[in-house]
Amino acid sequence: MSETSQTTAWADDPLALARRVAAGERRALARAITLVESTRGADRDAAQALLAALPRHETTLRLGLSGSPGVGKSTFIEGLGCALTARGRRVAVLAVDPSSTRSGGSILGDKTRMERLARDPAAFIRPSPSGGGLGGVARRTREAILLVEAAGFDAVIVETVGVGQSETMVAEMTDVFALLVGPGGGDDLQGVKRGVMEIADLVVVNKADGDLAPAAARTATDYAGALRLIRPKPGDPEGWPRAMTCSALTETGVVAVWDAAEALDAARAATGAKARARRAQAARWFRFELEEGLRAALAAHAPSADLARAMERAVAEGETTPAAAAQRVLARFLEL
Amino acid sequence: MSETSQTTAWADDPLALARRVAAGERRALARAITLVESTRGADRDAAQALLAALPRHETTLRLGLSGSPGVGKSTFIEGLGCALTARGRRVAVLAVDPSSTRSGGSILGDKTRMERLARDPAAFIRPSPSGGGLGGVARRTREAILLVEAAGFDAVIVETVGVGQSETMVAEMTDVFALLVGPGGGDDLQGVKRGVMEIADLVVVNKADGDLAPAAARTATDYAGALRLIRPKPGDPEGWPRAMTCSALTETGVVAVWDAAEALDAARAATGAKARARRAQAARWFRFELEEGLRAALAAHAPSADLARAMERAVAEGETTPAAAAQRVLARFLEL
Numbered sequence: 009m010s011e012t013s014q015t016t017a018w019a020d021d022p023l024a025l026a027r028r029v030a031a032g033e034r035r036a037l038a039r040a041i042t043l044v045e046s047t048r049g050a051d052r053d054a055a056q057a058l059l060a061a062l063p064r065h066e067t068t069l070r071l072g073l074s075g076s077p078g079v080g081k082s083t084f085i086e087g088l089g090c091a092l093t094a095r096g097r098r099v100a101v102l103a104v105d106p107s108s109t110r111s112g113g114s115i116l117g118d119k120t121r122m123e124r125l126a127r128d129p130a131a132f133i134r135p136s137p138s139g140g141g142l143g144g145v146a147r148r149t150r151e152a153i154l155l156v157e158a159a160g161f162d163a164v165i166v167e168t169v170g171v172g173q174s175e176t177m178v179a180e181m182t183d184v185f186a187l188l189v190g191p192g193g194g195d196d197l198q199g200v201k202r203g204v205m206e207i208a209d210l211v212v213v214n215k216a217d218g219d220l221a222p223a224a225a226r227t228a229t230d231y232a233g234a235l236r237l238i239r240p241k242p243g244d245p246e247g248w249p250r251a252m253t254c255s256a257l258t259e260t261g262v263v264a265v266w267d268a269a270e271a272l273d274a275a276r277a278a279t280g281a282k283a284r285a286r287r288a289q290a291a292r293w294f295r296f297e298l299e300e301g302l303r304a305a306l307a308a309h310a311p312s313a314d315l316a317r318a319m320e321r322a323v324a325e326g327e328t329t330p331a332a333a334a335q336r337v338l339a340r341f342l343e344l
Numbered sequence: 345m346s347e348t349s350q351t352t353a354w355a356d357d358p359l360a361l362a363r364r365v366a367a368g369e370r371r372a373l374a375r376a377i378t379l380v381e382s383t384r385g386a387d388r389d390a391a392q393a394l395l396a397a398l399p400r401h402e403t404t405l406r407l408g409l410s411g412s413p414g415v416g417k418s419t420f421i422e423g424l425g426c427a428l429t430a431r432g433r434r435v436a437v438l439a440v441d442p443s444s445t446r447s448g449g450s451i452l453g454d455k456t457r458m459e460r461l462a463r464d465p466a467a468f469i470r471p472s473p474s475g476g477g478l479g480g481v482a483r484r485t486r487e488a489i490l491l492v493e494a495a496g497f498d499a500v501i502v503e504t505v506g507v508g509q510s511e512t513m514v515a516e517m518t519d520v521f522a523l524l525v526g527p528g529g530g531d532d533l534q535g536v537k538r539g540v541m542e543i544a545d546l547v548v549v550n551k552a553d554g555d556l557a558p559a560a561a562r563t564a565t566d567y568a569g570a571l572r573l574i575r576p577k578p579g580d581p582e583g584w585p586r587a588m589t590c591s592a593l594t595e596t597g598v599v600a601v602w603d604a605a606e607a608l609d610a611a612r613a614a615t616g617a618k619a620r621a622r623r624a625q626a627a628r629w630f631r632f633e634l635e636e637g638l639r640a641a642l643a644a645h646a647p648s649a650d651l652a653r654a655m656e657r658a659v660a661e662g663e664t665t666p667a668a669a670a671q672r673v674l675a676r677f678l679e680l
Contacts, residue, residue: 052667056665056667056668056671059665059668060664060665060668064662147667150666151665151667154665205541205542205573205574206541206542230569230573231573233566233569233570234569234570234573237541237566237567237570238541287660287661288660290659290660290662290666291656291659291660293659293666294655294656294659294666294669294670295656296666297666297667297669297670297671298642298652298670298673298674299635299638299639300670301670301671301673301674302635302638302639302642302674302677303635303638305674305678306634306638316634319630320627320630320631323626323627323629323630324623324624324626324627325623326400326626328396329392329395329396329487329490330486330626330629330630330632330633331388331392331483331487331633332392332395332396333630333633334630334633334634334636334637335392335637337634337637338634338637338638338641341638342641
């Protein structure tokens, strides 16, 4: 048999593919992620068989990282990733890019952003899946997390930009969530989006180097003050959420961010909170899939979907009430 | 005909009831709210006919007000309500009480909390509906807003306590959202829930009187600092969201809160943002009703509901993936 047909043979057999992923084979991992990213019906079935056959690793750390463009996210991740592989960790970097639902992706679109890490044999970088809406992108990234963990990557970084609900989606698939920001005094901090402060375990002020060092320290103090206004997540140790500074450029304080995240993760693991959180995430993800499925079924039923659009307009114009409009659409849909 | 049978006659005729509500008859308004609060199928149909027949008033101001127990919410609302009726406004006070989904309600459970306002002929106070979960309570309060507005109440205050999603629900049915807090220095502010800062247009520090006045001023400054970290709602004028102090006890600064809310509301009305926000609220409410209806239909179908419970457990234990589990439940449900 040729190399090509052998490749095809295992690639088309979900159980064989799962075994090769679990053996840490990079080509199998890449192929497996491509499979879970496919929206073809037969591929979805194969992907679910693959995922069901994977070994589970519960002691990995999944770090969510958000930051606006220009804040130094790539440099931070590259510095952190290389430091972790130097410590013997295996590092996977995934992305949830809301813009990829339209354009095909901008963050992690190529590996030139993180050349050094991309060449590191203990690291695996994968750009954001594209298409299918943010829900679809998030689902495929969640599934990619299971794949990279099965392949032995125990430090998983999921990055996103601060757009729409992408941060909440990433927080819902990771153990610890960090927000990377730039230095800025007082009113410059207005750029932080409503709702992100509430999900962050860590706010990291980057660019704490050279001229910007004092501003970065001030900004961290401001964030620390703002974080004190937020109720800690139940059961978390004293001092969380917290604000830190780092310089991705000079690689100062970067690994300290990981160490802090790991300390929080270990505290949560010790009380069982980490396992509970992952179970709750999985259950919420199931309910999300179920609701998405119901919505998709209604949207795929043309008479119901047409009526729903007409009713939404009528409701917005005050011509009928939301409850009455919903009843009409439901009656149509359930009489399929 | 006796008085009783006449009452029954219009109470059972949604269109006649709508006319009497629109004429500002208090007994008809109370009866109409009882009708929209009923969960009986026939009453729901009559309630939707009633709501569809009501006149709409787009220039009312709906103020959402949240605050923990003990923060002085009742005293604040009573002082504000009486000041507004003295200005010739007609004031309705409604409530969304999450605890009423179980216990039958605690806030606004009787009118003795606001005796002076309850006796005011230009005011209308209604306790929280009870039962049906927070979604059900919120729906009936939304419908009560339409009723009191149709009856000529142009200043609508919807109060809630800071529990669960109740604040988000109230923000979703009002034009301006205010958070009432007590004075407290530094670490005392930790009590503010994640996510509430992001929806507040106004944080009002109450008890700015006597010994507590300096602490209240400091607390307002702290909140102003925290609010600067939050991106303003798109299109809002400079200086929003904002923090203020007041004393409900001495009735100092209470009407200033209303005036500030009214100024924000007027700015939004001038740009069309208010009308757009109300249309968007109605459209989201419709989609919420539709999704609730789909969920309820699945929950009412015993084989699907049983399978969903089993699948949620299997997903949490890692025995299957959320997507595969959801597909199984959907296949069962849609083959009804």
